[in-house]
Amino acid sequence: QRVSVEVLEHLEHLALVDFRDAEGVERLQKAIQFADQLHEVNTDGVEPMDSVLEDRWCLYLREDDVTEGNCTKELLENAREKVEEYFVAPPGNIPLLKLEERETFLQGS
Amino acid sequence: LAPWVPVVGLEIHAQISSNSKLFSGSQVQFAAPPNSLVSFFDASLPGTLPVLNRRCVEAAVMTGLALNCSINKKSLFDRKHYFYADLPAGYQITQQRVPIAVNGSLSYSLCIDNKMSQMVTKTVRIKQIQLEQDSGKSLHDDTRSQTLVDLNRAGVGLMEVVMEPDMCCGEEAAAAVRELQLILQTLGSSQAVMAEGQLRVDANVSVHHPGEPYGVRTEVKNINSIRFLAKAIDYEIQRQIEELENGGTILNETRAFDSKLGCTVPMRDKEGKQDYRFMPEPNLPPLILYDAKSLPANMNHQQVINIDWIHERLPDLPSVKRKKLVEQYGILPEHSFTLLNEDGLAEFFESVVKETLMKPKKVIGWILKDLLSYLKQHSLTVKESPVSSFLLADLLNLLEKKEISSTAAKQVLAELWKGEGKTPLEIVKEQKLELLQDQKELEQICQAVIDGHENEVIMMVLG
Numbered sequence: 001q002r003v004s005v006e007v008l009e010h011l012e013h014l015a016l017v018d019f020r021d022a023e024g025v026e027r028l029q030k031a032i033q034f035a036d037q038l039h040e041v042n043t044d045g046v047e048p049m050d051s052v053l054e055d056r057w058c059l060y061l062r063e064d065d066v067t068e069g070n071c072t073k074e075l076l077e078n079a080r081e082k083v084e085e086y087f088v089a090p091p092g093n094i095p096l097l098k099l100e101e102r103e104t105f106l107q108g109s
Numbered sequence: 110l111a112p113w114v115p116v117v118g119l120e121i122h123a124q125i126s127s128n129s130k131l132f133s134g135s136q137v138q139f140a141a142p143p144n145s146l147v148s149f150f151d152a153s154l155p156g157t158l159p160v161l162n163r164r165c166v167e168a169a170v171m172t173g174l175a176l177n178c179s180i181n182k183k184s185l186f187d188r189k190h191y192f193y194a195d196l197p198a199g200y201q202i203t204q205q206r207v208p209i210a211v212n213g214s215l216s217y218s219l220c221i222d223n224k225m226s227q228m229v230t231k232t233v234r235i236k237q238i239q240l241e242q243d244s245g246k247s248l249h250d251d252t253r254s255q256t257l258v259d260l261n262r263a264g265v266g267l268m269e270v271v272m273e274p275d276m277c278c279g280e281e282a283a284a285a286v287r288e289l290q291l292i293l294q295t296l297g298s299s300q301a302v303m304a305e306g307q308l309r310v311d312a313n314v315s316v317h318h319p320g321e322p323y324g325v326r327t328e329v330k331n332i333n334s335i336r337f338l339a340k341a342i343d344y345e346i347q348r349q350i351e352e353l354e355n356g357g358t359i360l361n362e363t364r365a366f367d368s369k370l371g372c373t374v375p376m377r378d379k380e381g382k383q384d385y386r387f388m389p390e391p392n393l394p395p396l397i398l399y400d401a402k403s404l405p406a407n408m409n410h411q412q413v414i415n416i417d418w419i420h421e422r423l424p425d426l427p428s429v430k431r432k433k434l435v436e437q438y439g440i441l442p443e444h445s446f447t448l449l450n451e452d453g454l455a456e457f458f459e460s461v462v463k464e465t466l467m468k469p470k471k472v473i474g475w476i477l478k479d480l481l482s483y484l485k486q487h488s489l490t491v492k493e494s495p496v497s498s499f500l501l502a503d504l505l506n507l508l509e510k511k512e513i514s515s516t517a518a519k520q521v522l523a524e525l526w527k528g529e530g531k532t533p534l535e536i537v538k539e540q541k542l543e544l545l546q547d548q549k550e551l552e553q554i555c556q557a558v559i560d561g562h563e564n565e566v567i568m569m570v571l572g
Binding site: 010014016050051053054059060061062063064065066067068069070071072075076078083084085086087088089090091092093 | 148154162163165384386396397
């Protein structure tokens, strides 16, 4: 199964990536095919694992003490623009233009 | 016209009352210099990792227990992805798959027809409670076409309480939220002050005809008080009914409540249905909680959270406190509601009862009518009352011992409000309000009055 143009556009929109060219799309295809091999294993009745620790060790719990912060200057050093110790961002999310409106490789597919 | 059945569900975000944030050690505080309470993790700098705050977990467990939930001994953290300037990581850490608490209930009371004497109890099911991070704050500067971002709030712990759509109108939702607010404040898990953003409520509203499937729902946000919550919901119900009766359709959209206009408007900046691409948070193993039975023998105390230990130490919830007040003092249920609704009023009442001979059933009238109405008129809290419980008790004692009349007592109270430091007895003496108890003296006065008004007496005797 090939990944459809609609899905590719959806991914570009969600993750703000740019598949750029046929090679980029092909790399994505191959990655999905590689991961799909997982389906060959019968996992009926097996709980999905999300941690090799399983139930053995619980999450480390930190005491409720104030130990960080107060580094405004350092943090703002990375900001391209700032206004009185605030970070500056555009007025809202700038939506990615629809496929028809962009100059992108995907248009041709 | 067929009747409409409105359906209301709520998603409530309560900021956890803790010193530091959910996954980092920066301070939690309202109104601090911008970006001063931000750690490298909160700013999502590369190489930083989340470390769970024990106090936040305890707060969520307490809240879950108070709302009759099942506490999940194993719960998981997930990432919810979306782009916004006040979400530096590009995702929020939340609990989408297995939250910390599920399947609870909240009972609340309503007055029928606005009569406090007729109260009915309703219940709303709690679907779940999950731990999640708060985002930073965006300040929109439309004149310069930019947004200013303050990350002080980014990473603060939140409990999201999801209420099933068991409510049918603004009044029910408001009563449910008010009761939740009181519970959270009693537990101390959240201060739940809506005005400071510690309690945020989003309402899901839809309408349908009885027997038909549920209608399309809208989500209403930007509600800043319990009063506006009721207004926003009732407006939206009306709007949907009118739209449908005019042959229109309801869009599954997010709307904002405009408190000035008293209506809901579609929110800009919402790009259709969001795909959050939930995935397990790879940097956090499952959260394991224990109870008395499953307590591990060899673990470090500080690393273990015992649900039973927390349960044993839960304070009396508002519903229990009300019941005790009614049983102990013989006051009416609606009185107990008013007492608990005002911060410090129940304690004030109990103080007065302790110090006075007057029966609680009589004292309550003075508390709810005289004291409370005065405080409301002058926008004072109970703590700010110029009349202390001792002064009021003193006054009520004079009344109870028949040393002054009821009218005189009200006069003395009016004088006490001035807060000039005089005692009730001093005021009584100053204004000569003492009731005469001496029979002979009373006879003399009456006789003098009769003697001085001969004509009037004759008129009265003649009829």
